[in-house]
Amino acid sequence: MDYKLQMVGVQPHLEMGSLHDQSVHEFDEESLFPPQTDDQKTPSVNSVELGALSGSFPVGGSKIIRNGVCRSIKTVVFSNKLNLLMPFGPLAILVHKLSGHNGWVFFLSLLGITPLAERLGYATEQLAFFTGPTVGALLNATFGNATEMIISIYALKNGMMRVVQLSLLGSILSNMLLVLGCAFFCGGLVFHRKEQEFNKATAVVNSGLLLMAVMGLLFPAVLHYTHTEVHAGKSELALSRFSSCIMLVAYVAYLVFQLKSPKDTYVPINQEVSQNGENVDNDEDDGEAPEISKWESVIWLAIMTAWISILSEYLVDAIKGTSDAWDIPIAFISVILLPIVGNAAEHASAIMFAMKDKLDISLGVAIGSSTQISMFGIPFCVVIGWMMGRQMDLNFQLFETATLFITVIVVAFFLQEGTSNYFKGLMLILCYLIVAASFFVHEDPTDKN
Incomplete structure (x- = not known):
């Protein structure tokens, strides 16, 4: 009042x-x-x-x-300098209507989606004030992946299954290496006098789920490259659909386990739980409070999601023409460029929480987002493709599957101690640069077909 x-x-x-x-x-x-x-x-x-x-x-x-509407618009739209890129979205539509130059449409759409993805994460963070740490981390991961999922559905609708596979793979790699690496690095610089700590048990559970996702992607690829299918061209697709259903069941069980857990999974470890179940912070209160109300957050989430959906359609339609016009591999566009834009929300959230010494929430955003994409996003696209009559499968090809497997192993090793510092963050960022360079010189074998 x-x-x-x-x-x-x-x-x-x-x-x-x-x-x-x-x-x-x-x-x-x-x-x-x-x-x-x-x-x-x-x-x-x-x-x-x-x-x-x-x-x-x-x-x-x-x-x-x-006045309330004006205050909300001022808070959400005019409070961030990154929002200066918002006019590039309508400009991309205008260029598409007037010239149809795919390269510029793709570039302008990419710029236009970037602030929308970041504001989507902001609205989710505001909503998380009213839900608690565990539900808040799940909301951050879910709406943080909304951009990639929208792009994937449009690509699936256009029959671009390979773009769907590569963009989702790139989202996992970006979250695990670049987003988590930046969070560790920035948090380590701010708290350079100590090692930041996070909940080791939660990290181990997420690493296990990521390895399960790798298993689901690995077997269809091995089946394909060893030519050991019982029914050539059919067993691989059937295995992918069956494995996708199993992975979806596993992810639902994971959500139930988190939400029904007697304690909040993503409560920072520097907080204690009082006898009545409330979180008691050992440090001084940082004075955080929501800047917009719960229903304002919901409305802004709907607006940003709708606008991202519109721009994603233009973005997907321009991918092939951009690859030809600018001589950039589609694999590099899908694995590196699209996820960097789509993960703007995760970047902002994970870095912000790490710099406030809330590394458990950063981990929930970065690794939780990768877990959600691998255990829900990819299987969900396979099932949706099944309903659409598209032969979307889990065979991500040998090079891509090997990249994911090595990334999961490397990140699991960095998380096993339950501590982080700026050096670990720097190593993860450098690993991502190696991955980006690899996909820039990688020729997708499906392009030859």
Whole structure:
């Protein structure tokens, strides 16, 4: 209620009236409300909020709503310098309509989606204030992957199964190496006098799920390259669909395990749990509070998701033409460029939490996002392709599957101690540069078919 009163200037006047003379108080109230007796002035404060909801004060209520909308837009749209890239989205649509130059449409769409992905993560973080650490980490991972999933569905609809595979693979690699590496590196620089710690048990569970995902991707590829299918061209697809269903069941079980756990999985380890189950921070309160309300967060999530969906369609349609026009392999575009934009939300969230010494939440965003893509995103696309009549399978080819397997092993080794520092972060970032260079010189064998 307080913030609503502050928007129309009532609360400041009430506070000044209580400290100064009564005449100023009466003058300010009379300027906004009808004359009333002294015993009615106290209930009139509550009537402002009720009037905004019930419409009993149409003028004041509309002003509150209008000011609230303006404040929300100012907070979400104009509070971040990265939002200066937002006009590139409409510009990409304009270039597509006027010239049809695929290279520029792809580039402008990429720039336009970047701030939207970051703002999607911001709205999710605001919503997480009302849900708790575990649900908040799941929301961050889910909406952080919304951009990749939307792009993948559009590509699947256009029959570009290879783009779907490579973009989802690139999202996993980007989250595990680049996002986590930047979080470790930035957090290590801020807290260079100590090693940051995180929940080792949670990291081990996520590493196990990632290895299970690698298993699901490995067997169809091995079956293909050893030519040991019972029914050539059919066993590989059938195995992929069966494994996808199993992986989806495993991910649902993982979610139930997390949400039904007696303690919050992503509560930072420097917090204790009191006897009544509330989190007690050993450090001083950092004064964090939500900047927008719960329903404002939900509305902004819907708006950003819809706008990303529109730009993703133009982005996907321009991929093939961009590869031909700029002589860049489709594999590099799908594995490196698309995930960097799609993971802007994870980048911002993971780095921000790491610099606040909340590394468990950073880990939940980065590794949790990779787990969600590998155990839900990829199998979900296989099932959706099955429904669409598309032969989407789990055979990601030998080079891509080997890259994922090595990445999971490397990250698991870095996580096994339960500590991080800037050196570990730097190593993960350098590993990602090696992966990026590898895909730049890699020729996708499916392009020859």
